[in-house]
Amino acid sequence: MANGANVITIKDIAKELGVSINTVSRALNNKPDVSPITRDRILESANRLGYVPNTLARSLVAGETCTIGLICSDLVNPFYARIAQGVEETARSNGYTTIIASTNEDDITERQAVDLMRSKRVDGIVISPTQQSHDHISRLLQDHIPFILVNRHVEEFQTAYVINNNQHGAYLAVQHLVSLGHKHITHITGPLRISSVKERINGYRQALQEKDIPFDPNLVIHSDLTLECGYKTTLKLMKTKTPPSAIFAYSDHLAIGAIKAIRELGLSIPGDISLAGYDDIEYAQFLDIPLTTVRQPMYEIGQRAFNHLIEIIQLNDLNPKKHQEILEPELIIRESTGRVTGKISHFPYTENPA
């Protein structure tokens, strides 16, 4: 654009044809009040010269960009990629363009991304927030910028969101492990500031409680939500004196890291240790050991997030409660979970009953 690019404008067309620029504008926008002959000449000319409308100028006057922003932590993570796909495809089929920004779970990057989106005057934003701070969220709220949260929600404010029922999903996974006889179940998860982390811990506790298994806070390990951290955490965990007989990982990504560690230690899944994940990313079924996991509908989350957002934008709907949606997850039992064998595990609870 800055270069010597051949970018032609309606002015060029107008000049060539000896008409006024807004006759050109009207013809190009299929507005009435243009004679068929003139219209044809203009269309022909535009086509021949390779006219491409300048969206910047158009948006500047229209006051809308038909563009939405999507802010999430990591597009290389298939989980977010799938949500992004849901948002993008739905947006596109509704005439909207999506701008995506990755934050790498970094607060500053997230705030910059929000500013970027705002400076580009997107009509609305979909955010999967890092939840390290939230004044940029509250600013969106007070400036009446349409936005919706996905995966996570900020308890401090009433906002629109689309999440899955994290507590119930975690409950299903842990209940499954418990039903296989596991009592010593470690939950590897992320930072406690994240709403879904909290909710899944609640589900974990709920499932234990139901079977009168005491809750041991030491069994909840807070790492970072990366494959690498899943690997390191599991490695350390399995080398302790009392390794668990089962692991419930916050995400499939974390679980994949766990698989790597378990394999490296020469242990077998589920023979030595059972493993369950969360999300059901596409690769979960192709893994070393097909992974038992809790499926959440990523694509649909993206899709519905956009649908809510578009309503907020177009109806200028300021009541967030109408746009808070919780989708139900589903337990997918594959081969990474099995009956407790006690091969490597010590059972402190039964040995030293509370």
Next chain:
Amino acid sequence: MANGANVITIKDIAKELGVSINTVSRALNNKPDVSPITRDRILESANRLGYVPNTLARSLVAGETCTIGLICSDLVNPFYARIAQGVEETARSNGYTTIIASTNEDDITERQAVDLMRSKRVDGIVISPTQQSHDHISRLLQDHIPFILVNRHVEEFQTAYVINNNQHGAYLAVQHLVSLGHKHITHITGPLRISSVKERINGYRQALQEKDIPFDPNLVIHSDLTLECGYKTTLKLMKTKTPPSAIFAYSDHLAIGAIKAIRELGLSIPGDISLAGYDDIEYAQFLDIPLTTVRQPMYEIGQRAFNHLIEIIQLNDLNPKKHQEILEPELIIRESTGRVTGKISHFPYTENPA
């Protein structure tokens, strides 16, 4: 933006402070000729009101957007996701924003994406082309819009590109299979219009030729480049009278589909059949059977593509030859390939020597 969003402009700041709008503009852009006191007042006001500059307006006058476009087939595919990450992170650290569009390997969508980018007046475009048609590419060329191809290149034109040495990569993989005793090697690949498909076939032939194994065109199967197609193609292939003893898949994604099929048929890898992929996506090492594959540096491809593009943009460099780069791939041997066993394979070549 269309809604009642509180979006404030330099005009608002000017009005509040009783100064002219371009004093505000100068202060906000750290230009000289503003008294310290005025500058402070303006900055304070901007900050307090939550001023966010309007990039649309700024770009309109500046004639550049500091935005680039990235067009590729599928962001959910970790291969493209990784390239996208390379582009996006490099762009961001250079002050550029990236707009991404997925084409699903569809020609019309690709052309629409190009038009979208052009209408948004991106400063340049990175494209992994579908190669079904190329007049949109030639239009970029004749309109002097800076762009660079990745992964694939269009032979018809001299353009900038960053690709990997596909022929050599394929050669390495097939040479490896041949060295394990395989003679009946099927190559599952994509449509012949794609440059990398052609080049990898050449590498496949080269490796066979070197060991005087006759080339049988029937062993090159053209499917689509999706996991699903890899699955279906392999299923059909393994049910024929003369299934191969090894498969070289165009991509890891295709190979994962093949794994699914092979597993479903109750066959073992590499016991019954050896399998090699291409790309080395992150999951390749965590698969059912860790996959032997040809690693190409996806992140670096994205990174270098941006670096070339920025040169083309800033130096208005119209000599594409300086921006044609071929990166070297690397064979990664894992567990999905092994010595030929002849368990399920018939060897038409040795049985019926040519």
Next chain:
DNA sequence: CTGTTAGCGCCTTCAT
């Protein structure tokens, strides 16, 4: 049916 005028938000050039 067509042209003129004005303005979206911002920046550049030239006066003051």
Next chain:
DNA sequence: ATGAAGGCGCTAACAG
């Protein structure tokens, strides 16, 4: 050091 004028490309409102 500051303001006024003009224009980026486009569209809306009005005039002819």
